[in-house]
Amino acid sequence: MTTSTGMLNLDGLYAARAREARVVGHWPDAAEGTISLAYGFAAPEKFPTDGLIAATTEVLAEDAARALNYGPTYPGLIQLIAGRLQARGIESSAERVLVTHGSSQAIGLLAQVFLDPGDVVIIEGPTFLGAVNSFREAGARLVTVNIDEHGLDPAVLEATLEALQRAGTPAKLLYTIPTFHNPSGTLMPPERRARLLALAAAHNLLILEDDAYGELYFDAPPPPSLAALDRAGVVVYIGTFSKILAPGVRIGFAHARPEIIQRLVMFKIEGGNGPYLTRVVERYCADGRLDEHITGLRQVYRQKAHVMFDALERELGDMLQYRKPDGGFFVWGRLGYGISAQALLHASQRLGVTFVPGSGFYADGQGGDTIRLAFSLQAEPAIVEGIRRLGMAARQVRAAGA
Ligand SMILES: Cc1ncc(COP(=O)(O)O)c(C=O)c1O
Numbered sequence: 564m565t566t567s568t569g570m571l572n573l574d575g576l577y578a579a580r581a582r583e584a585r586v587v588g589h590w591p592d593a594a595e596g597t598i599s600l601a602y603g604f605a606a607p608e609k610f611p612t613d614g615l616i617a618a619t620t621e622v623l624a625e626d627a628a629r630a631l632n633y634g635p636t637y638p639g640l641i642q643l644i645a646g647r648l649q650a651r652g653i654e655s656s657a658e659r660v661l662v663t664h665g666s667s668q669a670i671g672l673l674a675q676v677f678l679d680p681g682d683v684v685i686i687e688g689p690t691f692l693g694a695v696n697s698f699r700e701a702g703a704r705l706v707t708v709n710i711d712e713h714g715l716d717p718a719v720l721e722a723t724l725e726a727l728q729r730a731g732t733p734a735k736l737l738y739t740i741p742t743f744h745n746p747s748g749t750l751m752p753p754e755r756r757a758r759l760l761a762l763a764a765a766h767n768l769l770i771l772e773d774d775a776y777g778e779l780y781f782d783a784p785p786p787p788s789l790a791a792l793d794r795a796g797v798v799v800y801i802g803t804f805s806k807i808l809a810p811g812v813r814i815g816f817a818h819a820r821p822e823i824i825q826r827l828v829m830f831k832i833e834g835g836n837g838p839y840l841t842r843v844v845e846r847y848c849a850d851g852r853l854d855e856h857i858t859g860l861r862q863v864y865r866q867k868a869h870v871m872f873d874a875l876e877r878e879l880g881d882m883l884q885y886r887k888p889d890g891g892f893f894v895w896g897r898l899g900y901g902i903s904a905q906a907l908l909h910a911s912q913r914l915g916v917t918f919v920p921g922s923g924f925y926a927d928g929q930g931g932d933t934i935r936l937a938f939s940l941q942a943e944p945a946i947v948e949g950i951r952r953l954g955m956a957a958r959q960v961r962a963a964g965a
Pocket of ligand 1: 603664665666667668691693694740745773775802803804805810813814815
């Protein structure tokens with residue numbers, strides 16, 4: 564049956580899950596001239612364009628016939644990932660690694676493998692909702708545990724786990740970002756990491772550790788990851804090349820026990836990531852080149868972060884309370900003087916700067932007085948100008964009493 568426009572009527576054709584799905588994966592464009600401090604985009608000036616061109620040329624010259632035909636993920640890249648994880652104290656090997664289309668795909672596959680409708684997933688408040696959407700679409704019941712300035716507090720988690728247990732709805736999975744958290748920038752100290760692992764083992768809880776930013780510290784390396792400390796096989800570790808190489812390559816991975824990897828593979832039904840890009844990325848990263856590149860990134864993000872800290876001090880003063888992160892891409896702050904994040908966003912957009920209001924990082928509607936500012940994308944002068952505009956907007960909202 565067609566509609567009045569002569570187009571096929573899709574209403575009766577959509578599957579129930581598509582009719583009920585929420586809109587995700589949409590990146591609204593900032594208006595022309597607007598300085599976006601919204602998304603965690605990588606620093607474009609640091610993309611290793613020449614290195615990637617050289618790697619592409621080499622791979623095609625050497626073996627175009629295999630690189631460009633159907634084929635699996637290049638085994639050399641899997642080895643490279645396992646080797647990098649080992650260098651960070653994680654007991655890894657090729658059968659413990661699955662390469663995916665960004666870490667987002669790994670998170671989606673884990674939701675398919677572990678979650679039935681109604682299963683309880685514990686998430687941090689705030690957290691990266693891009694991941695949480697995968698749990699939502701799997702029909703999970705989300706339980707938010709608020710974090711403090713050191714990330715997730717095991718005591719609060721324990722109380723939540725016990726309450727869920729008593730209610731007959733034990734939690735199945737915990738999604739956590741212990742290192743340079745998105746959005747809050749927090750870093751979980753070693754004692755909390757150890758306590759978290761013990762709790763998970765005692766409660767038969769799977770931990771999904773998202774380590775998108777772990778290598779991007781400013782001064783000192785972070786404590787060992789949960790995966791490096793895990794002796795009971797409770798951690799599934801998720802990593803990505805998005806922040807250390809380029810988001811456009813869409814290469815991420817899961818590291819987990821081999822039996823979990825085998826399950827994940829069953830749901831990666833489009834097959835591997837293919838031989839071409841995975842070969843090129845391996846070629847670029849090999850022989851210490853990626854490590855050298857990451858050393859340069861740390862300096863750039865450190866510098867951008869400090870430019871933002873200084874500008875915030877100057878332009879917002881006590882209108883924004885925040886803790887300086889030691890790595891990652893973001894500043895997370897709480898607005899003072901009753902300024903609402905939504906009102907600030909509207910005023911900011913009129914002045915040509917944008918950010919993400921904190922409510923975009925809570926699954927349960929909290930965060931109305933919080934904001935996230937990304938320093939990763941913009942050049943230093945744009946960060947300074949963006950924060951100047953943000954300061955003007957904050958003064959306007961404050962004066963208007965909104
Ligand atoms: C904490 C966290 N996890 C995962 C991702 C997604 O990364 P990918 O590009 O690998 O899908 C992001 C991206 O912003 C992130 O901040």
